[in-house]
Amino acid sequence: MVPSYIALIPQACFVAAVVLGLRVVAWFVYMMVIAPLSDPMRHLPGPDGSLLESHIQRVMDPELSFQTYKDWRTRYGKTFRFQGFGRHDYRLMTFDIRAISHIMSSSNYEKPWQTRSFLGRLIGKGIFSSEGRAHELQRRIVAPAFSHHSVTRATTIFFRKADEVCDRWRDIIAERMEQTRGDAHSSAHQGPFPVPSTVVDIAAWISRASFDVIGLAGFGYDFHALKDESEEVYCAYRKMFRIADKGLNLWQILELYFPVLRKIFVTDDIRITNESKKIIAKAGQAIVAEKKRAFQEAQVHGDEEKDLLTLLIKSNLHNSKELRLTDEELQDQCSTFLLAGSDSVSTAISWCFQFLAMYPDVQIRLRRELSGAPYKIEGLESDNSMDSGFVDTSARARWYEIARMPLLDHVIRETLRLHPPVHSTIRVALKDDYVPLHHPVTLRNGRLVGSHDQRSEIWERDIKIRKGTYVHIPLEGYNLSQDQWGEDALSFNPDRWKQFRHKNTPSLTPGSNLMTFGYGSSSCLGYRFTIAEMKVFIATILPQFEFALAGDVEVSRFNAIITRPYVKGKWSEGTQMPISIREL
Template identity: 45%
Template sequence: MECSASLLFSWLFKALGLFLALVIARGIFWLVNLLWVAPLLDPLASLPGPEAPAFQSHFSQVNDPDITPEVYRDWTHNLFGKTFRYHGYGRHDYRLMSFDLRVLSHVLTSPVYEKPWQTRAYLGRLLGRGVFNMEGHEHRALRKLIGPAFTAQAVKGMSPIFLQKAEELRDRWDALVSTDGSSSATFDVAHWISRTTFDIFGLAGFDYHFNALHDESEQVYSAYRRMFSISDKASQLRVLKQLYLPIAEKIWPDENDKITQQCLKTIRDSGISLINTKREACMAEKPDFASNEKDILSLLIKSNLTNEPSNQLSDTDLLDQLSSFLFAGSDSTAVAITWCLHILSQHPEIQDRLRAEIIAGPASEASPSSRRNSTSSISSTSSTLQTDAIDSLPYLDAVLRETLRVTPPVHGTLRVATADDLIPVSSPVVLRNGKVIHENEHIRIKKGSFVHLPVEGVNLSEDIWGPDAREFNPDRWNSLPAGATSPAFPGLANLMSFSFGRASCPGYRFALLEAKVILATLLPQFVFSPVGGIEIGKYNSVLTRPFVRGKLDTEGIQLPLRISRYTD
């Protein structure tokens, strides 16, 4: 018996040793292939691009909005042309970047290219399985389902909410200015605008009152805010842990992990309760449901119930869509409005001209002082007419588009090739061996390669927008250069801020009208000026946000402005 046990133990030990040897050999083979063999066979290796040691990344050059305008201009004009490659996590991770509109159009419209699983996993952790992190059939089905909630008519129906909350913000600021005693005050515009857009999307999206403009203690609002704040401050190491070792959050959760999980539970419990209430009202076929319930959740539920049961979304899926739109519809719009006010504070002549258009325009049926004391009903027909008039103001439209061009909320985005592909180019690419890929020819890309879409870079490209591309000039929208009206980029000219193609933002009408209404409500009342002695920088974390240089670690995201009452 002892001999048999000894032989069995010996056999098991040898088997375990063989298994470990195979695992180690497999790991070595994988590592050698990853670091040396695959890069040699990668077609992107032949493209021009910046040099660096084997394990050096170019992430800081391509992701830091404080330096990317200079970096991109140098790379495209002086060194590599419009299409090149750079290092991701090292030389083994070549990534394609292009400012060629034909390349961008191909990548954004072809089903070969999808958001990387890393991006979808990171967003999915916070927002669930929303339309912004889905691909393939699920993405197409979701786009079809949510389409009715963002038509021009649907957005118009929500516009009285925009006006009501914009007026509440105006009144809160007026009270803050009054307490100063000098008819002016300094406060964090970014925080106030974010509270406003949260309130707007709460009503327009869920028919839910966050009441963030008056009190930030509401539990769902607080949960979203805490969760997004943790995400914004996440280090690269933390993000990598979340992506590649998600089980660590469950086994060894740190304090931020625990807070995030608590926040998600609060959001989901409240959200499911709200969905059930809305569905009951819809299925009861109340006479006033179709006419009065115009929030996005109600529209989604009605659209969902008309589908075949097999194509209907679960309550969790519905909640995930709302969480996605809350992030995209409130946070990104708040960032855009905040940057607009910052830019207007730096260009007082543009601010004065815009204010004059708003005051003189058809939206100004009353004087600024009488509007200051007005109250509006959410269902008011006059409010809808007023927002229609605001939407038609040409200079306001130009200022907002120029803001989105110069300071897009999303700095850049990634796609991954799900198959080997040939990408057509419209500008020559000079390969490292001297060979030239000419117009209407193709560059090769292998399955698994990343493509970096430089949203801000394209928005500031001199080849597209002219030699003054980096200047804030709303008048350019009166006569766009030929490169900015390419048929490859329909819609908002070649403005990449809302993307286009399969992954274009479905809520762009909502965002544009919301921003216009808020700006048109604030400017007749206030004058915005920079705060002396501070410098505003850009911090890129999912969205590009403002911060005071030297105070990011201690005070976080903020945009202090000096706000004074406007007097005729």
């Protein structure tokens, strides 16, 4: 005879299923119908859409976003709302500098957990994927590694790797000329140059060089990526970043909410990512252990290494024990250095050469300016060892000369303005808030916010935002705003920076208004490193090569973690930027 309580199990399961179903229906009704009615965002101007229509692609696709920003600013002003994944998901977007300053500086706004979770899979709990107290602590410890003095020391590595790029390109040109020798009508004699030229993938070579740079400058590890792409750790990072560049599909978004799915359904991408992370973790442990040992010995012998990781370890040890980063967190900072210090910098340098190819008059002017700084200093190429004091002194002298060149500075800033490596950033409100405005907004009921309302005699300066609301900060959109940069905001014009000659800080400051490096407590600590590396590579390479567009190849952009270039129609082939080069 079956016990009575066992006979009740099917009934209990049915009741539980009904209750669960009712809760899901109630949650759906609340999210789609009730919650939007109380959302203050619905009162703001902005584009309308159907119930589940999303405007996210128009905002996040760099091929569409610049026109979207322009249209929306014209129609709705500087602050408005748009639909995320539907009418239940109103999101704030603002070009109002006072609002941006408030949001980017307030502890009430953080990167969404979804963003941090996605980044955490790649780089662990580094400074990019942390928020709150953890981010504040990491920022304080990491900051000394990117001081003006430490970046100046790293220029020795920048010069060395830039020269190595030139050597590799000469080899490529020589090989291709050898292949076509004797053929008067070979393809090497066609194209924009009257003398032999060769098309190279600038993005690939600069990416390999910047990986070598951050490996050496970051933690004294040479990937030898410029020689060949076979080093195990380098390959692991490359595989992992290529997978991340695919972006998030619907299934991967589901995995963020239910991480257990990545263990149940192990795809090829998940398997490769996991294998890569194991290789990186093993190497990271060995590097951190070696650096800590070397630092302790240096305290006795006084011969301290100068790479970023050593400086980070030194800064970390100055903290009290309860505030120090663990070895695992130090390893995560290494991965963060590699992501930010390789791909973001290499993308910026590649776009700079693309602009110089597009604007040969600027290229000629810049080459003339650089001709005053010899690209070879006697003795620099004869001893490239990192412990050579003469090399270090020569490189610094060379760096101080090019660092003061105005047109070089303007070309770099204009490149970073038009094509920032990070397209935009998202924040989420941790609690209800009032966002201050500098420019008034007309609500849908006709009332003004941010200005004196003559009808009601009420002075309203802020817009209300509720907990959980997403805020999109259009970094590129602000850089392209005609309100800030004039009617030619979409044009490459380095001379616009002449009026900011005495403004040396490339962040959002009075007289600069460049949003590429963020703003406030989340601004990029490595901006000096980025600009220095860009200046060194361009100052070294441009006097030795001439650049022109590669025929009818059209280079476009796609937005993953970094906004990368690709050949239109060949997105599946990944990051590419073919440019025709000729040795001078």
